[in-house]
Amino acid sequence: MNELQLAPIAASQYAGEVDKLFWVMNALTVVFTIIVIALIAFLAARYRKGTNVDRSNPSTHNTLLEMTWTLPALVLGLGVFTWSARLFADVYQPPKNAREVFVIGKQWMWHAQHSDGTRENNELHIPVNSPVKLSMISQDVIHAFYVPEFRIQRHVEPGRYTNMWFTPTRVGKYRIYCNVYCGTQHSEMGGWVVVQSREDFEKWQAGGGGRPFYPGGISAPTGDISLAQQGATLFKKYQCASCHADGPKASAKGASLVGLYKSMRQLADGSKVVADEGYIRSAILNPNDVRLANTTGSMPAFRGSLSESEVIALIAYIKEIGTGTPLEGGRPDNVAPAANTNTQQWRYMYGGEQYQ
Amino acid sequence: MSTATLKDVGKSHDNVKEPLNYLNATNTIKSWLFTVDHKRIAIMYLVAVSVAFLLGGLAAGMIRVELTVPKGQFLTNDAYNKVFTAHGVVMIFFFLIPAVPAVLGNFVLPLMLGARDLAFPRLNLLSFYVYSAALVMGLAAIIGGGVDTGWTFYTPYSSVYSNSNVALTIMAAFVAGFSSIFTGLNFIVTIHKMRAPGMTWFKMPLFAWAMYATSVIIMLGTPVVAITLALVVVERTLGFGIFSPEIGGDPVLFQHLFWFYSHPAVYIMVLPAMGVINEVIAANSKKRIFGYEFVAFSTMAIAVFGFIVWGHHMFATSQSMYLGLVFSVLSFLVAVPSAVKIFNWATTMYKGSVELTSHMLYAFGFLGLFTIGGLTGLYLSSLATDIHLTATYFVVAHFHYVMVGGTAMGFLAGLHFWWPKMTGRMYSEIWGKVSAVLVFLGFNLTFLPQFVVGYLGMPRRYHFYPPEFQLWHVMSTGGAFVLGVGFLLPAFYLVHSLKHGEKAGNNPWRAVGLEWLTMSPPDTHNFHELPVVTWEAYEYFQESHHGGDVAPSRFPFDDEELHLAADEEVHV
Numbered sequence: 001m002n003e004l005q006l007a008p009i010a011a012s013q014y015a016g017e018v019d020k021l022f023w024v025m026n027a028l029t030v031v032f033t034i035i036v037i038a039l040i041a042f043l044a045a046r047y048r049k050g051t052n053v054d055r056s057n058p059s060t061h062n063t064l065l066e067m068t069w070t071l072p073a074l075v076l077g078l079g080v081f082t083w084s085a086r087l088f089a090d091v092y093q094p095p096k097n098a099r100e101v102f103v104i105g106k107q108w109m110w111h112a113q114h115s116d117g118t119r120e121n122n123e124l125h126i127p128v129n130s131p132v133k134l135s136m137i138s139q140d141v142i143h144a145f146y147v148p149e150f151r152i153q154r155h156v157e158p159g160r161y162t163n164m165w166f167t168p169t170r171v172g173k174y175r176i177y178c179n180v181y182c183g184t185q186h187s188e189m190g191g192w193v194v195v196q197s198r199e200d201f202e203k204w205q206a207g208g209g210g211r212p213f214y215p216g217g218i219s220a221p222t223g224d225i226s227l228a229q230q231g232a233t234l235f236k237k238y239q240c241a242s243c244h245a246d247g248p249k250a251s252a253k254g255a256s257l258v259g260l261y262k263s264m265r266q267l268a269d270g271s272k273v274v275a276d277e278g279y280i281r282s283a284i285l286n287p288n289d290v291r292l293a294n295t296t297g298s299m300p301a302f303r304g305s306l307s308e309s310e311v312i313a314l315i316a317y318i319k320e321i322g323t324g325t326p327l328e329g330g331r332p333d334n335v336a337p338a339a340n341t342n343t344q345q346w347r348y349m350y351g352g353e354q355y356q
Numbered sequence: 357m358s359t360a361t362l363k364d365v366g367k368s369h370d371n372v373k374e375p376l377n378y379l380n381a382t383n384t385i386k387s388w389l390f391t392v393d394h395k396r397i398a399i400m401y402l403v404a405v406s407v408a409f410l411l412g413g414l415a416a417g418m419i420r421v422e423l424t425v426p427k428g429q430f431l432t433n434d435a436y437n438k439v440f441t442a443h444g445v446v447m448i449f450f451f452l453i454p455a456v457p458a459v460l461g462n463f464v465l466p467l468m469l470g471a472r473d474l475a476f477p478r479l480n481l482l483s484f485y486v487y488s489a490a491l492v493m494g495l496a497a498i499i500g501g502g503v504d505t506g507w508t509f510y511t512p513y514s515s516v517y518s519n520s521n522v523a524l525t526i527m528a529a530f531v532a533g534f535s536s537i538f539t540g541l542n543f544i545v546t547i548h549k550m551r552a553p554g555m556t557w558f559k560m561p562l563f564a565w566a567m568y569a570t571s572v573i574i575m576l577g578t579p580v581v582a583i584t585l586a587l588v589v590v591e592r593t594l595g596f597g598i599f600s601p602e603i604g605g606d607p608v609l610f611q612h613l614f615w616f617y618s619h620p621a622v623y624i625m626v627l628p629a630m631g632v633i634n635e636v637i638a639a640n641s642k643k644r645i646f647g648y649e650f651v652a653f654s655t656m657a658i659a660v661f662g663f664i665v666w667g668h669h670m671f672a673t674s675q676s677m678y679l680g681l682v683f684s685v686l687s688f689l690v691a692v693p694s695a696v697k698i699f700n701w702a703t704t705m706y707k708g709s710v711e712l713t714s715h716m717l718y719a720f721g722f723l724g725l726f727t728i729g730g731l732t733g734l735y736l737s738s739l740a741t742d743i744h745l746t747a748t749y750f751v752v753a754h755f756h757y758v759m760v761g762g763t764a765m766g767f768l769a770g771l772h773f774w775w776p777k778m779t780g781r782m783y784s785e786i787w788g789k790v791s792a793v794l795v796f797l798g799f800n801l802t803f804l805p806q807f808v809v810g811y812l813g814m815p816r817r818y819h820f821y822p823p824e825f826q827l828w829h830v831m832s833t834g835g836a837f838v839l840g841v842g843f844l845l846p847a848f849y850l851v852h853s854l855k856h857g858e859k860a861g862n863n864p865w866r867a868v869g870l871e872w873l874t875m876s877p878p879d880t881h882n883f884h885e886l887p888v889v890t891w892e893a894y895e896y897f898q899e900s901h902h903g904g905d906v907a908p909s910r911f912p913f914d915d916e917e918l919h920l921a922a923d924e925e926v927h928v
Binding site for chain 2: 005006007008017018021022025028029032033036037039040043044047048049053054055056057058059060061062065066069070073074077078080081083084085087088089091092107140141142144146148149151152153154155157158159160162175177178179180181182183184185186187188346349350
């Protein structure tokens with residue numbers, strides 16, 4: 001047991017702000033509770049049966065009095081709401097320069113794919129003081145990616161990307177928890193966010209990643225190509241180019257993918273959508289659900305034949321098509337010995353020295 | 357008449373013959389099993405929910421023992437998951453939802469309204485059997501292998517992935533829902549149609565308002581969750597794609613439908629307890645509830661607005677930011693005025709004549725714990741703090757403050773308050789107070805540490821946890837044992853009172869309200885003659901200075917009158 005602490009370490013740009021709000025709310029709660037308890041104790045003692053006090057003309061109703069406690073409480077409440085809502089809105093606006101990492105949740109492990117092709121299981125290496133945006137999806141049930149030191153969590157759902165972003169502000173190792181109940185080993189579905197100084201992070205990248213750890217499930221294969229390059233390989237393998245030519249003009253068979261990302265698409269059902277990661281994912285897996293206006297809908301559905309991990313690589317590639325920027329080079333990945341017994345996963349997550 | 361003769365009169369009743377009442381009118385087992393008397397059905401419900409509470413409590417005890425060590429004590433992962441699911445399912449569907457309405461409401465509501473029974477006595481009996489069938493199904497599912505989804509049954513885990521008895525458990529919750537619907541329907545019709553002559557809506561006790569509001573929520577909300585749970589079973593057994601994205605469904609849809617009921621369900625659990633607190637505080641302060649109309653209207657307002665805040669359970673899901681903002685502000689607008697009711701209860705004591713009986717101590721416990729429960733709810737309606745705290749032990753602590761500190765304390769307050777009316781006997785007041793104090797202290801020791809460990813980031817439903825959280829868990833487990841003793845005590849002294857308790861008399865607490873007009877225990881038909889109500893609810897009078905209360909002549913406060921009244925009964 002460590003020394004007593006009342007709040008986790010504050011390790012993101014957001015954590016300190018949440019702590020401030022939390023302590024203000026604590027103060028309000030304590031004051032309000034003391035007022036209630038003091039009022040009850042005072043009235044119960046003073047008007048206890050048999051005490052000799054004035055009980056004449058008791059009032060049973062007083063609108064003014066009720067307003068004097070309702071309105072201030074309401075104003076305080078709305079004040080807290082406004083403060084909190086402004087912080088929350090920030091969570092939905094990742095900065096443009098945020099480093100994007102894809103995260104896949106799966107019973108009972110986390111898998112991260114960096115844009116340079118590095119993959120990690122149950123660990124997430126990021127440099128300090130630089131914003132990170134996680135695009136997350138689940139391969140089975142609902143999970144949640146939760147790092148208390150960052151004071152933030154988001155559900156990781158099957159079939160839909162969710163995002164969260166934060167700027168780690170403190171070097172260190174922080175636990176990742178899955179925080180939506182997901183079955184037998186829910187309490188062991190976790191790992192570590194490793195926040196490193198810029199130099200250490202670059203060293204880690206150059207060395208091909210740190211200590212990939214897989215208790216089974218998605219393998220993290222050796223690869224020396226970036227995520228987008230992996231996508232390009234898949235693009236070839238599944239012969240996407242036979243319909244989606246990489247020029248700016250649509251071919252006879254399929255729409256052009258140049259400039260697709262974040263563009264507005266007119267769908268056959270009349271609605272308009274922004275082509276974000278979620279849209280591209282649907283368009284690959286279930287193209288008929290998001291068929292474009294004036295198209296025949298002849299694209300085959302890739303549902304069942306592509307893994308979430310492959311879809312992520314394809315999206316990374318499609319985002320780059322026609323942008324003219326050369327695909328980022330990859331870095332070699334280390335292969336770490338698989339360690340996949342429950343005990344090892346438990347030790348990895350919780351084992352202090354006393355459990356070794 | 358001297359005191360000695362009064363005692364003799366009392367004794368002679370013991371030896372000679374008790375007046376006929378609902379308990380001794382008939383004695384066969386069949387007369388209980390097929391009774392349509394709301395009072396007997398309430399007693400059967402009391403036995404059934406007590407069994408459920410005991411079983412749910414045992415599961416809680418197992419959880420607490422298991423969590424004293426970061427690596428667990430004696431359960432496997434799967435067993436632990438099944439135990440916390442059993443705790444939640446049993447406590448919510450079989451104790452918290454039915455406890456106050458089906459036991460206390462069933463017994464007291466017709467008496468309060470001056471009615472002979474509920475509007476549909478047979479439906480009332482059916483409700484009890486439907487509840488019992490559901491309880492048996494639920495226990496069969498739990499004992500015959502268990503279920504591991506958590507009481508929230510989140511999809512697609514429940515509908516596709518779990519390998520446990522999900523369908524049977526869900527059917528049990530589904531069937532239990534019908535028993536609440538029957539009770540709710542019965543209460544609504546009874547309140548509309550069977551009030552005694554002269555009892556207008558604003559002359560009703562606030563407990564009746566609470567029962568009405570609760571019944572409205574039950575009628576509107578329960579069908580939604582019933583259908584939602586049925587859809588989970590359809591997806592699970594027939595493979596129709598409703599919630600699982602692999603077969604074309606949407607997992608978040610389940611959460612919307614589930615919380616559309618399950619948030620109002622919080623009010624199904626807590627409004628009845630608030631109703632009890634009104635009665636107990638008025639009777640023990642000998643005062644009309646401060647701001648009667650405000651409390652009555654806010655009760656109804658909670659019932660309505662409770663339906664538009666469900667999304668605050670989903671701030672961390674893929675729900676859009678704008679929905680989150682709307683649900684958050686609505687939650688603040690609803691929560692603040694309802695929390696303010698605490699002040700109405702406290703100020704009721706002003707210029708009253710306060711008696712610190714055991715039920716009043718339980719009511720004080722309710723006020724203190726519900727205040728903390730309500731205020732910590734604001735941390736979770738507040739968006740920025742919620743996405744740190746949601747699904748941690750902070751949430752666990754918060755809803756136990758509301759559900760145990762609110763509903764269970766309210767239930768115990770009401771049970772102690774109306775016990776003499778229900779059984780005709782007085783229980784040990786000393787033990788009653790000991791129990792109230794133990795429950796209050798044990799409760800805080802159990803759940804205050806959980807707020808801290810929750811803010812530290814301890815997720816709920818975790819079998820294993822980081823070693824640095826151990827101290828908080830050990831404190832919590834220690835508190836749970838005190839709490840358990842506090843909850844067990846009433847079982848002993850209340851049962852003991854059935855045989856050995858003093859006779860209660862019609863009105864032991866010197867309270868007003870139609871239920872105190874009739875004898876204890878009441879006659880099968882409740883009243884010998886139907887009362888005609890010409891007075892307001894809570895019509896208490898104070899003597900100006902020494903805090904004695906003055907009885908309106910129609911409520912026989914005086915022991916002498918009581919015995920005389922009882923005397924008359926014998927010879928009728």
